[in-house]
Amino acid sequence: MKDIDDSPIVRNGNSIILAYDHGTEHGPVDFEPNPASADPEHVFEVARHDAVTCIAVQKGIAEGYHQEYSDDVNLLVKLNGNSNLRDPEDYYSPKQCTVKYAVEELDADAIGYTMYAGSDYEDQMWKEFREVQEEARKYDVPVVMWAYPRGHGIEGNSEYGGDKDSDVVSYAARLGLELGADMVKCKYPGTEDGWKQIEENVGKMKTVMSGGSKRSDRDFLEDVSTTINAGGNGLAVGRNIFQRENPEGLLDKLEKVVFNAKDVDEVM
Numbered sequence: 001m002k003d004i005d006d007s008p009i010v011r012n013g014n015s016i017i018l019a020y021d022h023g024t025e026h027g028p029v030d031f032e033p034n035p036a037s038a039d040p041e042h043v044f045e046v047a048r049h050d051a052v053t054c055i056a057v058q059k060g061i062a063e064g065y066h067q068e069y070s071d072d073v074n075l076l077v078k079l080n081g082n083s084n085l086r087d088p089e090d091y092y093s094p095k096q097c098t099v100k101y102a103v104e105e106l107d108a109d110a111i112g113y114t115m116y117a118g119s120d121y122e123d124q125m126w127k128e129f130r131e132v133q134e135e136a137r138k139y140d141v142p143v144v145m146w147a148y149p150r151g152h153g154i155e156g157n158s159e160y161g162g163d164k165d166s167d168v169v170s171y172a173a174r175l176g177l178e179l180g181a182d183m184v185k186c187k188y189p190g191t192e193d194g195w196k197q198i199e200e201n202v203g204k205m206k207t208v209m210s211g212g213s214k215r216s217d218r219d220f221l222e223d224v225s226t227t228i229n230a231g232g233n234g235l236a237v238g239r240n241i242f243q244r245e246n247p248e249g250l251l252d253k254l255e256k257v258v259f260n261a262k263d264v265d266e267v268m
């Protein structure tokens, strides 16, 4: 783990990452609530908001769209991903971009990698992550791990209450620290104590909350505020931003909660 406070994806110690890899992970169904969001240009325009410290996209979107926005939008290239179309034996996210390509050709400020801790393919993903992490060190770019516990090891264990159980989420987050990530993105475990449990296990590594499905402004801001109060460093959010027709209003509020530690009641 490195100190990434000077990185462009961090502001005053925290981050708001606008995640836009859903065309890969979930497919066009995620764009249906706001059809404009199927157009990457629309989402890059949203990412120009001051609150957003970077956009997280797959290689093809970075290649096709980022250059025009490079003065205003910092770039995190997601190196692996998988679609919802297949029916795998267990969770695995193949890599389709190298750190070298992300940095040298796409001008990435950071790289991201999804790790499915608990999957039958965990060994393979650890190996790929090792290569990614060591290459990222050579290029001096932050490594953000989407630390998502899921698969047979979680589903088949009666001690675990699913992929949002704080025991499981904090274990997956801890793996990020052990394997050399600089920031982990975690599913929200539902309570402040749950997020504190994550913080107790990750040392100085940064943590961000994964947005999840769309909910009301207040409900979403409450979850973000709880995360910040528990020691989290912000969020990586997709649907709660791009599925809104006017995401700027929520981004204004998120900026105050994440970077100025304002309460939800103060910003509503």
Ligand code: FBP
Pocket: 019, 020, 021, 022, 025, 026, 146, 210, 211, 212, 213, 236, 237, 238, 239, 240
């Ligand atoms: P959301 O804020 O929309 O949840 O996006 C965060 C994210 O991690 C995306 O980067 C990714 O596409 C998606 O969630 C993965 O979601 P799932 O939990 O369904 O795999």
